Amino acid sequence: MSADRDATAAHIRRLLRDEGPAVSENAGGFNRKRRAAVADLDDYDELTREARAIKEDAIERLPELLSELEASVEANGGTLYVADDAADANAYVADLVGADDTVVKSKSMTTEELDLNDALEDVGAEVFETDLGEFVIQVADESPSHIVGPAMHRSEEWIADLFAEEFEDRFDGDPPRTAQELTQFAREYLGEQIREADVGITGANFLIAESGTMALVTNEGNARKCAVTPDTHVAVTGVEKILPTVSDLRPFAELIARSATGQTLPGYLSLLTPPVETPTIDFEGDAVGSDDREFHLVLIDNGRLAMREDDDLRETLYCIRCGACANVCANFQQVGGHAFGGETYSGGIATGWETGVHGIDSAAEFNDLCTGCTRCIDACPVNIDIPRINTVVRDRINRGADPDGFDFLVEGLTPDNEPGGLPLDKRLFGNIETLARAGSALAPVSNWLADSRAVRFVLDRAVGIDRRRDLPTFQRRTLRAWAADREGLNSSETDREAVLYPDVYTNHVNVERGKAAVRTLEALGVAVTVPDVGESGRAPLSQGMVETARSNARSTADVLLDHVDAGRDVVVIEPSDLAAFRRDYADLLATDEDADRLAANSYDVLEYVYGLLENGAESAVLSGADDADGIAYHGHCQARTLGVDRYATAVLERLDYDVLTSTVECCGMAGSFGYKSAYYELSVAVGEDLVAEFTTDDATGRTVVASGTSCLDQLDELLHRDPVHPIELIAPTRAE
Amino acid sequence: MTTDAVSTFEDSLAALEVDSVRTSADGFEDALSETVVEPAVGAPLPFDDLTLDGTTVETDPSPADLDAARTGVTAARMAIADTGSIAIRSTAAFDEPISLFAERHVAVLDADDVVEDVAAAFDQLGPWLADDRASAIVATGPSATADMGELVLGAHGPREVCVVIVDR
Numbered sequence: 087m088s089a090d091r092d093a094t095a096a097h098i099r100r101l102l103r104d105e106g107p108a109v110s111e112n113a114g115g116f117n118r119k120r121r122a123a124v125a126d127l128d129d130y131d132e133l134t135r136e137a138r139a140i141k142e143d144a145i146e147r148l149p150e151l152l153s154e155l156e157a158s159v160e161a162n163g164g165t166l167y168v169a170d171d172a173a174d175a176n177a178y179v180a181d182l183v184g185a186d187d188t189v190v191k192s193k194s195m196t197t198e199e200l201d202l203n204d205a206l207e208d209v210g211a212e213v214f215e216t217d218l219g220e221f222v223i224q225v226a227d228e229s230p231s232h233i234v235g236p237a238m239h240r241s242e243e244w245i246a247d248l249f250a251e252e253f254e255d256r257f258d259g260d261p262p263r264t265a266q267e268l269t270q271f272a273r274e275y276l277g278e279q280i281r282e283a284d285v286g287i288t289g290a291n292f293l294i295a296e297s298g299t300m301a302l303v304t305n306e307g308n309a310r311k312c313a314v315t316p317d318t319h320v321a322v323t324g325v326e327k328i329l330p331t332v333s334d335l336r337p338f339a340e341l342i343a344r345s346a347t348g349q350t351l352p353g354y355l356s357l358l359t360p361p362v363e364t365p366t367i368d369f370e371g372d373a374v375g376s377d378d379r380e381f382h383l384v385l386i387d388n389g390r391l392a393m394r395e396d397d398d399l400r401e402t403l404y405c406i407r408c409g410a411c412a413n414v415c416a417n418f419q420q421v422g423g424h425a426f427g428g429e430t431y432s433g434g435i436a437t438g439w440e441t442g443v444h445g446i447d448s449a450a451e452f453n454d455l456c457t458g459c460t461r462c463i464d465a466c467p468v469n470i471d472i473p474r475i476n477t478v479v480r481d482r483i484n485r486g487a488d489p490d491g492f493d494f495l496v497e498g499l500t501p502d503n504e505p506g507g508l509p510l511d512k513r514l515f516g517n518i519e520t521l522a523r524a525g526s527a528l529a530p531v532s533n534w535l536a537d538s539r540a541v542r543f544v545l546d547r548a549v550g551i552d553r554r555r556d557l558p559t560f561q562r563r564t565l566r567a568w569a570a571d572r573e574g575l576n577s578s579e580t581d582r583e584a585v586l587y588p589d590v591y592t593n594h595v596n597v598e599r600g601k602a603a604v605r606t607l608e609a610l611g612v613a614v615t616v617p618d619v620g621e622s623g624r625a626p627l628s629q630g631m632v633e634t635a636r637s638n639a640r641s642t643a644d645v646l647l648d649h650v651d652a653g654r655d656v657v658v659i660e661p662s663d664l665a666a667f668r669r670d671y672a673d674l675l676a677t678d679e680d681a682d683r684l685a686a687n688s689y690d691v692l693e694y695v696y697g698l699l700e701n702g703a704e705s706a707v708l709s710g711a712d713d714a715d716g717i718a719y720h721g722h723c724q725a726r727t728l729g730v731d732r733y734a735t736a737v738l739e740r741l742d743y744d745v746l747t748s749t750v751e752c753c754g755m756a757g758s759f760g761y762k763s764a765y766y767e768l769s770v771a772v773g774e775d776l777v778a779e780f781t782t783d784d785a786t787g788r789t790v791v792a793s794g795t796s797c798l799d800q801l802d803e804l805l806h807r808d809p810v811h812p813i814e815l816i817a818p819t820r821a822e
Numbered sequence: 823m824t825t826d827a828v829s830t831f832e833d834s835l836a837a838l839e840v841d842s843v844r845t846s847a848d849g850f851e852d853a854l855s856e857t858v859v860e861p862a863v864g865a866p867l868p869f870d871d872l873t874l875d876g877t878t879v880e881t882d883p884s885p886a887d888l889d890a891a892r893t894g895v896t897a898a899r900m901a902i903a904d905t906g907s908i909a910i911r912s913t914a915a916f917d918e919p920i921s922l923f924a925e926r927h928v929a930v931l932d933a934d935d936v937v938e939d940v941a942a943a944f945d946q947l948g949p950w951l952a953d954d955r956a957s958a959i960v961a962t963g964p965s966a967t968a969d970m971g972e973l974v975l976g977a978h979g980p981r982e983v984c985v986v987i988v989d990r
């Protein structure tokens with residue numbers, strides 16, 4: 087285990103250095119442009135809902151749509167072939183290609199999935215990738231690092247060196263250097279191949295059943311040339327791409343380029359209903375070709391129909407492969423798809439694709455890189471719950487794993503419902519509450535142990551908890567114990583009552599934060615109870631321990647719903663627990679009714695404060711700014727996805743603070759992720775982007791404020807500016 | 823279409839760095855000759871009062887002409903005001919490759935064919951594709967790539983696009 091972790095850490099370290107800078111610039115750039123483009127669209131949410139509904143319906147009716155499409159394609163004069171798997175598809179296409187043929191291709195991830203180029207070269211054909219990014223990786227003999235920008239891990243300079251070496255005899259000592267020159271060279275070089283080509287192969291982003299039309303989304307124009315210049319056009323794509331009608335394409339046309347690159351529409355939305363009217367062009371014979379065109383549409387199953395039957399993977403088939411989930415992902419931005427990806431696909435949704443088409447082993451290689459920060463849920467134009475797919479697959483990986491020699495170490499400690507063989511780090515973090523309870527009971531001894539070099543060595547080697555991280559300091563007196571002994575505002579004195587959810591960290595580690603929340607709420611006229619309730623399920627869920635999460639969720643919901651029934655609101659400090667109540671419980675609880683009720687009655691603590699102030703509570707009782715004190719605020723990733731981070735900003739501004747907010751998607755700590763030795767350096771690299779935003783001239787003098795335990799730990803470690811939670815900042819000064 | 827839509831369209835084109843000129847049918851030939859860089863190839867226009875006959879544009883090009891052309895002239899059969907997009911229909915007269923191969927594409931558009939937004943465009947695309955089983959390209963701005971580093975205009979397709987908007 088420890089050797090595996092070292093190898094993972096070394097691989098990540100190499101990518102952070104060699105590929106990270108280019109990926110970060112490109113993916114980060116796409117992400118910023120996407121955010122702007124989406125904000126520009128009034129009916130964005132409506133469009134995503136429409137797109138989602140169309141996909142749900144189309145996958146539901148796939149068999150029927152497939153036969154409608156087949157009829158349309160054949161009526162138009164083409165052929166449709168459904169291939170069971172890669173071998174089947176490759177054999178079919180290879181059969182259409184002659185031994186000395188030149189084949190020109192436009193970008194298609196599906197043909198990467200099939201390794202089609204190898205199959206065609208095996209029959210003696212010469213294959214040229216004409217998308218400039220694909221061309222670069224074909225020449226370099228690399229695999230794509232991103233589903234939209236396959237060469238985004240390479241810089242202009244690197245590509246210039248590559249071309250200078252590979253095409254030396256074409257340059258006469260004066261190779262192209264700038265992006266402009268490199269593009270010009272590639273255009274001419276590939277233009278020659280396209281003019282000579284015998285067969286053109288394209289993908290298809292969407293297929294229209296009613297008309298047999300295929301939609302191709304490109305910017306360069308190469309797909310148009312590949313489809314139209316040679317007399318044989320083969321389009322290869324997955325069976326999941328079928329939409330019923332032309333009008334169903336409209337929301338996707340509006341969403342796909344915005345989500346991918348921040349363009350309103352793609353440079354070229356090619357709507358080809360082959361065989362096309364354009365006669366073939368015989369450049370070599372300088373003759374206008376004939377209108378005798380051949381068109382083959384090859385649709386591959388390769389696991390997709392089984393995904394359609396799988397309740398947890400089905401959603402993956404709605405994916406339109408825009409790459410937004412990769413671009414928005416803080417981890418992806420640092421290392422790219424060569425770490426955060428499997429055999430073919432990369433980014434958050436790759437877990438679903440790889441599990442479905444290549445098998446779970448391919449997904450297991452990178453699945454842990456998803457920290458469950460949820461920022462991709464906001465980015466996905468078809469509203470796929472990508473973290474959920476990652477969690478379910480993690481659970482499947484856990485269940486398939488071999489028992490580990492060190493299991494005895496934690497097995498006795500951990501009351502979970504998971505199989506033997508679950509990796510120790512997962513078991514440990516999934517059962518964080520048990521650990522915290524022991525930690526508090528044994529404090530301060532437990533904290534001395536945590537500081538011991540010997541103990542840290544064992545934790546690092548055996549369990550994979552990185553020695554460079556500070557471990558939490560457990561408080562002997564928990565928040566619950568404090569609250570139970572205390573006379574607070576009585577419910578008879580006020581008409582508003584709430585329970586403050588004592589999450590594991592607030593209850594055992596950040597007890598002062600919990601006290602600050604209680605004081606704040608009471609000062610605003612709310613009677614507060616800290617209930618006797620367990621871990622929400624969020625911790626085991628993040629480790630893919632779904633059964634344990636389900637059982638924790640059940641007990642927690644039972645307790646909290648009793649309070650809701652008694653008219654109390656549920657106030658939550660940790661955004662990830664709020665995310666559990668508002669989103670994950672829909673999957674974890676047996677009835678939607680319970681999940682809906684808890685979701686509707688739980689609030690982020692700052693959201694709650696905001697509501698109280700809006701309803702007339704007196705803000706003067708809170709600690710406001712003296713002289714517009716400056717705040718540098720980082721909203722927790724989950725809070726942002728839930729849309730509640732804005733309340734912290736609103737409350738702080740109301741109290742006259744001058745707030746600067748971060749723009750990075752995540753702090754990099756992400757719960758347990760940053761503790762794991764395999765990922766420590768990646769976690770720090772993500773955190774450094776946040777540090778950079780908080781160390782500008784404008785930000786340096788400001789108080790650092792963040793809304794989650796993870797973010798506060800990460801900022802404390804990297805920035806040493808005593809970051810605080812907003813509730814601690816605004817809490818009335820202590821009366822007791 | 824309303825003048826409003828046409829001026830929105832012109833603004834959208836400008837934002838995409840696409841040139842446009844607006845002319846009456848009478849002024850068409852002069853406007854065209856100002857936008858064309860020779861040698862030029864073209865596809866016959868589908869508008870009864872506008873023609874490329876008598877201009878320098880070769881409307882029955884050989885592959886060699888297509889290869890050598892610096893400008894390709896085709897009709898745009900529809901345009902989208904909000905996005906600055908133009909739609910080119912595939913025809914037996916090579917509209918598609920003519921709009922693609924040369925470094926400069928000049929699109930001739932009837933001002934009446936400007937629709938407001940993408941939704942309205944799909945109202946037209948529906949019958950084209952589903953009833954006529956035609957093919958069309960919705961092109962937005964010049965061909966571009968960022969695959970080699972910074973954004974470069976003129977990847978595999980035209981580097982420059984100019985729309986001649988004709989009030990007929």
Ligand code: SF4
Pocket residue numbers: 345404405406407408409410411412435465466467468469470472
């Ligand atoms: S999962 Fe969503 S965001 Fe990710 S590539 Fe697919 S459609 Fe785009």
